[in-house]
Amino acid sequence: MNKTPVIEINGVSKSFKDVKAVNHLSLTIYEGEYVALLGPNGAGKTTLIEMIEGIQKPDEGSIAILGMSWKTHAQKLHRAIGLSLQETRFIDKITTEETLNLFGSFYGLGQRRTEEILDLVNLKEKRKAYTVTLSGGQKQRLALGIALLNNPKILLLDEPTTGLDPAARREIWKILEKLRSDLGTTMILTTHYMEEAEVLCERILIMDKGQFIAQGTLSELNAKHGEGDLIEISFGNNFDIEALGLSGIKKLNWIAPHTKVQIFVDNIAEVLPAVINSAKTKNIKIEELLSRKMTLDDLFISMTGRHLHD
């Protein structure tokens, strides 16, 4: 891969009153990379991405984009970046087409580009609809369309698919994947969906409380933090699994004390029969049993004890 740095973040922090939203982060993103920022509510994703967008100013640290800083090259950076905010509402009684024309004019673009974008984000039938009448997914697509108007080298998307149904989400993924192969765009995207991170991004940054708690490709993350499987069991009576001293268990996570547990293991085939057998001999009823491969969400829970989304 071409290793030209596009975004260089160096020791950046940002606080609001008593909250340290972003805590001394450093990060380099290279040309053509798709990077996912994954983390629960309040992790600091929006704060970080808005500092990259020049919307918020870091308390300390520096951010360079294409070797330029916001202080000295704001106009050039505005032209190079396409972005969508976590939540933008457009002018109620202005149509989709008019909204694109308006934003297009800021880049010196005209009706032709509007047509291309309407086509790209599949909003042709909605061109004459007032933005206030668009559905959530259509609004998200319009926001994405605006982000793509100027054929940006760098794309910064804050939760572009939150609230969309799975089909609509896939549609957006398709658009983003096409951009990567056609234009070699560099992208940072924040999300609560690990599937989105897995599908779109080679690099995943897991963020919590203003810091990166893990990063790498999905397989790197798995290898380092959570290779293996997961068993989830509910018991009818109290069952002290730790006392069994079973081998092959990496981590135990009680969801309900002594009755519902998540067991992180290297190999299901090794651990599961032992658990079932000892439950049988102790006459403990197994009410529910579920086992699967680890996901990023499980990984996150195993690291922080909390879910990615809620």
Next chain:
Amino acid sequence: MTKSLYQLILVHFKTFFREPGILFWAILFPILMAWVLGVAFSNKSETLQTVYVIGAAAPEQITGEKIFGTETGNPFRIRFREAAEEEAVRAIKRGIIALYVEVRGSSLVYHFDPHNPDAQLLHLVLDRGMSGIRSNGSIEALQAKGTRYIDFLIPGLIALGIMNACLWGIGWTLIETRMKKLMRRMVATPMKLSVFLSSHIITRIILGGVETLLLFVFAWLYFGTTITGSVPAFIVLFVAGVLAFAGIGILTASRTAKTEIGNGLINAVTLTMMILSGVFFNYHNFPDWTIPVIQALPLTVLADAIRAIFIEGAGFAEMIKPIAILLATGLVTFTVGLRIFKWY
């Protein structure tokens, strides 16, 4: 750059014309108000007023229904009614009558609130009619153009329209744009801030011009209102007025992203000026010490200057001072507003 200016103005226009509510309040409502108030206050060509008479038996001149003041061209039809004193006092308190007459021996005593201009007028008319002597301070005919209430009102309504167009049209729109996070989205493009703000001001000059024109045409057709002074001076004054209130609108909208707070702020500014600046009634009824303060308010400056052009035939010479004050107001509020403006 001209392309984005054009697109922004186009969008402002479309929002204006696609919102029936805005159309009503900005264009129809001032015309309705002019009509209602104009009609209510100008049909005094022959007023019927009631006057109570108390005390001894009334002389013939003040019984039944009589017409007074025909020689002024502004006749008063007065209906006299005998009443007890406490009844007359109550009627005054309730605003049913403005004045009552007490017959005391061979002389008449007039009871009325000296601060009530209607009562003063009535007193003068009655007094003159009764004595048959022309007092040297004779009463002028009230129907001449320029002294009618409508002629006082229309310039005030035009000034009020300019203020509201700027404070709601610019101030409110900016706050709403910020609240929707649309402002930060727009600022994150190469759009020039100067173009963004100019688009708002240019829009208000054009739309405010249309609103003013419609209101004036109505007043001209219906009430025969005319501009006795310089029309070019009025146009320059109008633009200066828009710039002054655009500055105030931008200052008002410079910080808040909450529409509720914006609502309160804009109401505080517009209502204060609407009440104090003599749009509907002459501000000289306020205590003397407040007059210099009131006269310094931009709405007072604008309304008084428009009146001078419409009624007193003023030209550019008389407009130098008000135009300079308005431009300075616009410049100062715009500069301060821009310095503390929250774009994100």
